Amino acid sequence: MTYQTDFAAILRATRTALNLTQEQLAKRLGVCFATVNRWESGGNTPQHAAQQTILALAQEAGVQGTESPPPAEAAAQVTRRRTGREATATPTTKPMEQMLWDAACSIRGEKDAAKFKDYLLPLLFLKRLSDVFDDEITRLAEKYGDYATALEIAESDHSLLRFYLPPQAR
Structure with missing residues (x-):
């Protein structure tokens, strides 16, 4: 046993x-x-x-x-x-x-499953936002030539993106 x-x-x-x-x-x-x-x-x-x-x-x-x-x-x-x-x-x-x-x-540290969701769900949400932002920058990079240019354009005109993440949040 x-x-x-x-x-x-x-x-x-x-x-x-x-x-x-x-x-x-x-x-x-x-x-x-x-x-x-x-x-x-x-x-x-x-x-x-x-x-x-x-x-x-x-x-x-x-x-x-x-x-x-x-x-x-x-x-x-x-x-x-x-x-x-x-x-x-x-x-x-x-x-x-x-x-x-x-x-x-x-x-x-030990947490119960019900309490753990308070930690996990915001992290998953932030990960999703980050992934979508990266996809948007990749789309702009394909349109304007390279990644650095796409970031500059995104910084200057946020309306080109579904949403904007500031540099400290990426």
Whole structure:
């Protein structure tokens, strides 16, 4: 049994012992529901800080790593309690997504996915603006001969471009 599988089982057992839904547990941990769902299914492993918080919560609930029910049994118990009928959990593996999250966390520190969008979306928007501006300058360069001339013309007449980016923003 791997550490990831043990951790998913501990998380499920803790949630069952505290009689919480995934949404309630996510709120208590300060992460989004989808994050808890991925952790429980074994698709992703929580980062170190989240692992420490979850282990402290497991200790509070009296759950030990060796006493965890098997993943299928724990998932079935939670599902039955929540919906009243038995359902099978379909775990998904997303190793590339986890690798990207790990890389992002090592650069900027740990953030929840919902909070991370506040950083990512503006960067993507700025990248798009920069790409479109470069395309516009390339179009002018083809029309007027070379790149330097196209930049001079763009500096003097902004109406030739869809939008203008000043030099310090490029």
